[in-house]
Amino acid sequence: MKIGVSIATASLLKLKNYSIDALPTTLYFLISGRCKGACGYCYVRHGYLARIRWPEFDFDEVKKRIKDGVAKRICMQTVYNEKTFELLKKILNGIDASIPISASINPMDIEKLRELKDAGLERAGFGLDACSKRIFNKWKKNVPSWDEYINALKNAKKIFGEATAHLIIGLGENDEEAIKIMKMLSSHKIKIALFAYTKNNITIPSLSRYRAMQIARYFIEKGKFSFEDGKLKEIEIPYHAAKAFETSGCPYCNRPFYNERVTKIYNYPYKLNENEFKNALKEAEKYARIYIVD
Numbered sequence: 001m002k003i004g005v006s007i008a009t010a011s012l013l014k015l016k017n018y019s020i021d022a023l024p025t026t027l028y029f030l031i032s033g034r035c036k037g038a039c040g041y042c043y044v045r046h047g048y049l050a051r052i053r054w055p056e057f058d059f060d061e062v063k064k065r066i067k068d069g070v071a072k073r074i075c076m077q078t079v080y081n082e083k084t085f086e087l088l089k090k091i092l093n094g095i096d097a098s099i100p101i102s103a104s105i106n107p108m109d110i111e112k113l114r115e116l117k118d119a120g121l122e123r124a125g126f127g128l129d130a131c132s133k134r135i136f137n138k139w140k141k142n143v144p145s146w147d148e149y150i151n152a153l154k155n156a157k158k159i160f161g162e163a164t165a166h167l168i169i170g171l172g173e174n175d176e177e178a179i180k181i182m183k184m185l186s187s188h189k190i191k192i193a194l195f196a197y198t199k200n201n202i203t204i205p206s207l208s209r210y211r212a213m214q215i216a217r218y219f220i221e222k223g224k225f226s227f228e229d230g231k232l233k234e235i236e237i238p239y240h241a242a243k244a245f246e247t248s249g250c251p252y253c254n255r256p257f258y259n260e261r262v263t264k265i266y267n268y269p270y271k272l273n274e275n276e277f278k279n280a281l282k283e284a285e286k287y288a289r290i291y292i293v294d
């Protein structure tokens with residue numbers, strides 16, 4: 001059986017000698033197979049997710065190299081087809097390590113979620129991706145419905161105790177839509193992994209807008225947000241936090257340069273230094289006024 005391995009992960013596991021600028025703290029794998037979905041922003045049929053190539057390796061060789069301590073987490077990316085569920089279970093049962101395992105999956109019934117948990121899955125994430133039903137119906141084709149994704153997230157939270165929703169900024173949503181769905185997900189204690197839309201190796205949303213959305217995600221429960229015709233105008237937050245600009249999602253997920261080139265970072269895969277933090281904050285302030293309020 002073959003499995004896709006991100007280039008950075010392949011290098012970390014010494015499957016190939018690639019030059020990488022930041023080490024992943026999670027091992028990223030892609031379960032092979034043809035996706036039945038036809039989402040307008042996805043390039044998985046061409047061997048890519050966002051900017052990441054996934055060369056395939058023999059799973060027996062891969063699993064020999066997965067040992068405790070090599071990374072903090074394992075993440076399984078999946079495609080939407082009838083074979084994925086059984087393949088994921090087989091892979092979960094084949095990994096002999098105590099590293100927590102996440103999987104990015106499509107909606108499935110609650111019994112299958114329980115089976116995945118019994119097989120060793122620590123938490124599940126779902127590529128909701130769109131920030132509203134309007135955007136979802138425009139981009140996501142031949143996959144379960146918006147309501148099925150929302151219900152799957154809620155069920156995963158019940159089964160695993162944790163669940164993650166992937167949201168993409170740059171698909172045509174307005175800021176008010178993005179913040180509304182973040183608030184709804186947060187109200188159900190569902191974590192949010194924020195991505196920037198990448199097309200033809202170009203990151204689409206402006207960096208200033210994305211920085212403001214990162215602040216909004218980080219302070220979604222404590223912040224106050226003002227809009228004008230759907231655009232974010234002001235953010236009130238209790239304090240500044242450099243962590244807002246780091247990669248968001250499951251614990252220890254840093255996805256190095258998944259959405260961006262190393263020369264223009266959208267999601268920092270490491271802790272920011274003081275200069276990086278100041279620049280990120282200045283960039284956000286180009287887009288919306290940011291106030292510190294006690």
